[in-house]
Amino acid sequence: MDFIRVQELHKSFVYYRKEAGLKNSLKNLFARKSLVKEAVKSVSFDIGPGECVGFLGPNGAGKTTTLKMLSGILYPTSGEADVLGYVPWERKNEFKRLFSIVMGQKNQLWWDLPASESIYLNKCIYDVDDDLYRRSLAELSEMLDVQELLDVQVRRLSLGERMKMELIAALIHRPRLLYLDEPTIGLDFPSQKKVREFLKYYNEQFGATILLTSHYMKDVEDLCKRTIIINEGSLLYDGDLHKINDLFGEHKIIRLQFSEPVAEQRLAKFGKIVTGDGYNAVLELPKHRLKEVSRAVLDSFPIVDWTIEDVPIEESISMLYRKESVG
Numbered sequence: 124m125d126f127i128r129v130q131e132l133h134k135s136f137v138y139y140r141k142e143a144g145l146k147n148s149l150k151n152l153f154a155r156k157s158l159v160k161e162a163v164k165s166v167s168f169d170i171g172p173g174e175c176v177g178f179l180g181p182n183g184a185g186k187t188t189t190l191k192m193l194s195g196i197l198y199p200t201s202g203e204a205d206v207l208g209y210v211p212w213e214r215k216n217e218f219k220r221l222f223s224i225v226m227g228q229k230n231q232l233w234w235d236l237p238a239s240e241s242i243y244l245n246k247c248i249y250d251v252d253d254d255l256y257r258r259s260l261a262e263l264s265e266m267l268d269v270q271e272l273l274d275v276q277v278r279r280l281s282l283g284e285r286m287k288m289e290l291i292a293a294l295i296h297r298p299r300l301l302y303l304d305e306p307t308i309g310l311d312f313p314s315q316k317k318v319r320e321f322l323k324y325y326n327e328q329f330g331a332t333i334l335l336t337s338h339y340m341k342d343v344e345d346l347c348k349r350t351i352i353i354n355e356g357s358l359l360y361d362g363d364l365h366k367i368n369d370l371f372g373e374h375k376i377i378r379l380q381f382s383e384p385v386a387e388q389r390l391a392k393f394g395k396i397v398t399g400d401g402y403n404a405v406l407e408l409p410k411h412r413l414k415e416v417s418r419a420v421l422d423s424f425p426i427v428d429w430t431i432e433d434v435p436i437e438e439s440i441s442m443l444y445r446k447e448s449v450g
């Protein structure tokens with residue numbers, strides 16, 4: 124049975140344009156111009172139990188709007204969703220106990236109180252029994268290495284420490300489903316890594332299902348085998364993250380370093396020059412030309428070093444955003 128089933132989900136926002144100035148404010152009182160933004164357009168997908176799925180798209184693609192509908196914060200304009208057997212926007216209490224949503228850009232903890240107080244409040248709201256609460260708090264705070272900080276006022280914590288507390292508060296009732304909206308935004312690399320390791324542990328240890336949005340590709344590469352990509356509200360791709368490269372024909376990258384400058388015109392006949400500054404160049408070419416081009420390049424230029432790599436996944440995803448749809 125599917126854990127999340129989304130069918131033709133659609134969300135339009137009606138909003139009003141308000142021009143600046145007192146005169147325009149008065150004019151708006153009598154004649155407001157309404158505009159419609161279609162944030163999510165007939166999106167459908169299924170997610171199975173225990174899956175960890177990356178939910179990607181450029182700014183304004185409709186990711187947060189979709190997550191808000193799937194957690195019952197927003198009503199859709201049309202379409203259906205079944206999440207763990209519930210219709211999210213009916214907001215049944217039993218449903219609310221089964222999931223958590225963590226937003227990297229929003230603080231859900233009490234700012235002036237220690238994180239332990241907000242965590243305890245969630246224990247009471249979710250009616251977590253004392254034994255499970257003690258075990259979960261000890262386990263989660265140890266995993267995230269923040270035991271010493273639980274009793275520090277939230278406003279005195281660093282961004283990374285606060286995000287770890289947000290995660291503990293969100294997971295104290297052991298939800299089966301976790302929506303994560305940019306959980307590593309603004310964190311330094313060690314904190315990003317720690318949060319990723321922790322999410323992996325939570326997914327594996329408790330079989331939790333995770334739907335993750337992030338603009339850091341490393342988050343998605345480390346955690347999610349499957350990726351759903353949307354742009355301008357429409358679904359563009361649903362599948363294996365690393366198969367995105369195949370959509371554009373298999374290409375490879377050759378990275379070259381020369382002992383003396385090489386003119387770009389001489390390189391151009393071997394492939395598309397991605398970057399080049401005389402002493403270094405990056406060429407992109409179809410995989411079937413790899414052998415022939417490698418040999419020719421090695422014979423023709425004063426090579427100091429060279430490597431062959433896959434096209435970076437970010438590059439393919441940007442190409443996907445620029446295309447209207449993929450057949």
Ligand SMILES: Nc1ncnc2c1ncn2[C@@H]1O[C@H](COP(=O)(O)OP(=O)(O)OP(=O)(O)O)[C@@H](O)[C@H]1O
Pocket residue numbers: 136137138160161162180181182183184185186187188189
């Ligand atoms: N309440 C609202 N009223 C009008 N338009 C809205 C509202 N909320 C969101 N939008 C618009 O809907 C579109 C999708 O927004 P959404 O926040 O879902 O994007 P996103 O994919 O999460 O983007 P980001 O990566 O920047 O967070 C945007 O163009 C946004 O301006």
